[in-house]
Amino acid sequence: MSEEVLVIDKLTKRYGKLKAVDELSITIEKGNIYGILGPNGSGKTTTLGIVLDAINATSGSFKWFGETPSKAMRKRVSAILETPVFYPYMSAVKNLEIIADIKEASYDQIPDVLKTVDLLARKNSKFRTYSLGMKQRLAIAAALIGNPEVLIFDEPTNGLDPHGIAEIRNLIKKIANEGLTIVLASHLLDEVQKVCTHVVVLEKGKKLFAGKVDEVLGSSILVEIAGPEMDKIEAVLNKSEFVVKVERDDKMFIAELKTGIDSSAINKSLVEQGITISHISLRKKSLENYFLELLAESHDKTS
Amino acid sequence: MIRLLKIEFKKVAYNKTFWILLGLYALILGTIFFGIQSVINEFMIDAGKKAPIPVTKISLYEFPAIWQNLTYVAGYFKIILAIIVIIFITNEYSYRTIRQNIITGLSRWDFLLSKLLMILVISAGATMFLFIIGLILGFTNTPEVTLSMMFVNLTFVFTYFLELFAFMVFALFLGILTKRSGLTIGLLFLYFYIIEKYIYYKLPDGWGDYLPLRSIGNLIDIPNTSLMKIFGLNFRTFVSVQDVIVVFVYSFIFIYLMRLTLKKSDL
Numbered sequence: 001m002s003e004e005v006l007v008i009d010k011l012t013k014r015y016g017k018l019k020a021v022d023e024l025s026i027t028i029e030k031g032n033i034y035g036i037l038g039p040n041g042s043g044k045t046t047t048l049g050i051v052l053d054a055i056n057a058t059s060g061s062f063k064w065f066g067e068t069p070s071k072a073m074r075k076r077v078s079a080i081l082e083t084p085v086f087y088p089y090m091s092a093v094k095n096l097e098i099i100a101d102i103k104e105a106s107y108d109q110i111p112d113v114l115k116t117v118d119l120l121a122r123k124n125s126k127f128r129t130y131s132l133g134m135k136q137r138l139a140i141a142a143a144l145i146g147n148p149e150v151l152i153f154d155e156p157t158n159g160l161d162p163h164g165i166a167e168i169r170n171l172i173k174k175i176a177n178e179g180l181t182i183v184l185a186s187h188l189l190d191e192v193q194k195v196c197t198h199v200v201v202l203e204k205g206k207k208l209f210a211g212k213v214d215e216v217l218g219s220s221i222l223v224e225i226a227g228p229e230m231d232k233i234e235a236v237l238n239k240s241e242f243v244v245k246v247e248r249d250d251k252m253f254i255a256e257l258k259t260g261i262d263s264s265a266i267n268k269s270l271v272e273q274g275i276t277i278s279h280i281s282l283r284k285k286s287l288e289n290y291f292l293e294l295l296a297e298s299h300d301k302t303s
Numbered sequence: 304m305i306r307l308l309k310i311e312f313k314k315v316a317y318n319k320t321f322w323i324l325l326g327l328y329a330l331i332l333g334t335i336f337f338g339i340q341s342v343i344n345e346f347m348i349d350a351g352k353k354a355p356i357p358v359t360k361i362s363l364y365e366f367p368a369i370w371q372n373l374t375y376v377a378g379y380f381k382i383i384l385a386i387i388v389i390i391f392i393t394n395e396y397s398y399r400t401i402r403q404n405i406i407t408g409l410s411r412w413d414f415l416l417s418k419l420l421m422i423l424v425i426s427a428g429a430t431m432f433l434f435i436i437g438l439i440l441g442f443t444n445t446p447e448v449t450l451s452m453m454f455v456n457l458t459f460v461f462t463y464f465l466e467l468f469a470f471m472v473f474a475l476f477l478g479i480l481t482k483r484s485g486l487t488i489g490l491l492f493l494y495f496y497i498i499e500k501y502i503y504y505k506l507p508d509g510w511g512d513y514l515p516l517r518s519i520g521n522l523i524d525i526p527n528t529s530l531m532k533i534f535g536l537n538f539r540t541f542v543s544v545q546d547v548i549v550v551f552v553y554s555f556i557f558i559y560l561m562r563l564t565l566k567k568s569d570l
Contacts, residue, residue, distance in 0.1 A: 049569070049570075052406045053405055053410075054402050054405050054406055054569070054570045071408060074408045078407075083399075085399045085402065087317075089317060090313075090317045099407055101313070103407060103408050142407075
């Protein structure tokens with residue numbers, strides 16, 4: 001049975017005439033990795049700010065672990081909203097000690113979390129001397145203090161170089177493997193696709209979609225196939241009962257398979273025909289396409 | 304409570320600005336207290352040589368008058384402590400650490416309470432500093448010290464503590480209201496030295512004494528010196544209960560307003 005970690009019910013936040021969050025309802029269940037996806041200004045940070053008590057909602061309610069929000073429940077949740085925030089004149093260790101004091105957690109954990117994010121060697125350097133990537137990593141270390149059950153990351157790879165992005169993503173995946181519930185807000189589709197199990201799509205403070213990433217992408221599997229005899233491959237694919245559609249993409253074919261069929265079936269039928277292939281691999285349908293479709297649909301409705 | 308104080312202490316302990324300003328405060332007070340008497344006396348003796356009537360050497364530091372003298376003069380420098388408070392509260396906004404503190408799990412009231420506790424500690428520390436200086440100067444300047452002489456006017460020391468606390472609460476309130484250090488410090492000076500004085504003169508007689516900073520300043524009245532007595536001026540040599548009550552009421556009002564502001568604001 002799935003356990004509800006966070007239930008957001010008809011949350012609304014107005015800034016004057018603007019509705020930053022508009023009757024938004026989201027349910028976050030234990031053990032999943034949620035991607036909250038939406039363009040800049042879609043209400044991601046505002047929503048997270050509200051459930052973390054940094055922002056007051058105009059109306060609506062939310063419950064953590066089935067209870068009305070309290071200090072005790074918030075100690076079970078860690079979050080980084082937007083940029084990493086620390087006291088610039090203090091060292092990493094002292095900053096983490098303050099976090100531990102607030103969470104009423106022990107200092108013993110500090111070396112461990114610094115090791116996890118690979119900052120142990122710089123633990124006594126002042127925060128202001130850190131690079132952006134290091135700051136982001138320290139923020140993740142801070143989030144791990146007090147063994148939270150839920151982690152919330154808002155745009156954790158913003159402003160990082162590709163190396164830094166890869167590092168942060170690996171870290172999040174590593175943390176996710178330990179069974180924590182993670183909420184990751186991002187405007188990067190690729191990031192959500194690579195890291196998350198579930199996705200919630202927001203636009204203008206409204207929910208456009210909520211569901212599993214696999215369900216979004218899994219309705220059709222795309223397979224890349226290439227080999228020395230491209231003509232023969234094309235002939236087989238065109239005749240195959242497993243294939244819905246074949247497209248040629250540069251030096252390979254991309255076959256869209258029927259639901260429930262996997263790539264081994266295609267491989268088998270090609271081998272049976274005596275055709276050798278040099279490349280066969282799954283290509284997930286991009287979340288980006290789906291996302292753009294969703295946005296286009298919502299624009300059609302409103303216009 | 305201890306936990307909140309521990310958090311707050313860590314925030315200031317590693318900050319150079321905090322220690323520099325605190326050092327400056329101690330240095331200024333120390334210099335004035337230890338230096339002023341000899342300056343005044345030299346001046347008086349010098350004047351006495353030409354005067355037709357003999358001018359007696361005065362001591363500001365004899366028990367029990369010393370407590371009112373010291374606390375009155377020290378009162379002028381509480382603005383330095385207020386600046387420390389303003390820098391620390393507005394830093395929390397400019398670093399956005401107030402938001403992170405709340406997100407990490409401090410309630411808004413906890414946050415405010417931690418600042419108030421720190422103000423309490425600074426007030427107590429500064430009062431202790433003055434008390435020690437008072438003891439040293441009192442012992443070295445009073446010909447015959449008795450216990451009752453030493454402690455009879457200690458109400459001034461406790462009142463000084465209240466004066467510092469209330470003034471810093473007001474500074475904290477301004478800081479939470481405007482969120483910017485330069486602006487808040489400017490506003491404090493403007494209000495303290497100009498706006499409130501203007502309102503004071505505009506109000507009917509007596510009413511102006513109930514203005515917030517005026518009432519804090521009224522707690523300890525100007526000490527009487529023999530010179531003033533010559534001119535027939537006579538200031539209050541005790542602390543009025545009414546003033547203390549007014550200052551307490553103001554402190555509560557400002558704390559309540561801060562609590563309300565924090566509760567309603569988006570961080």
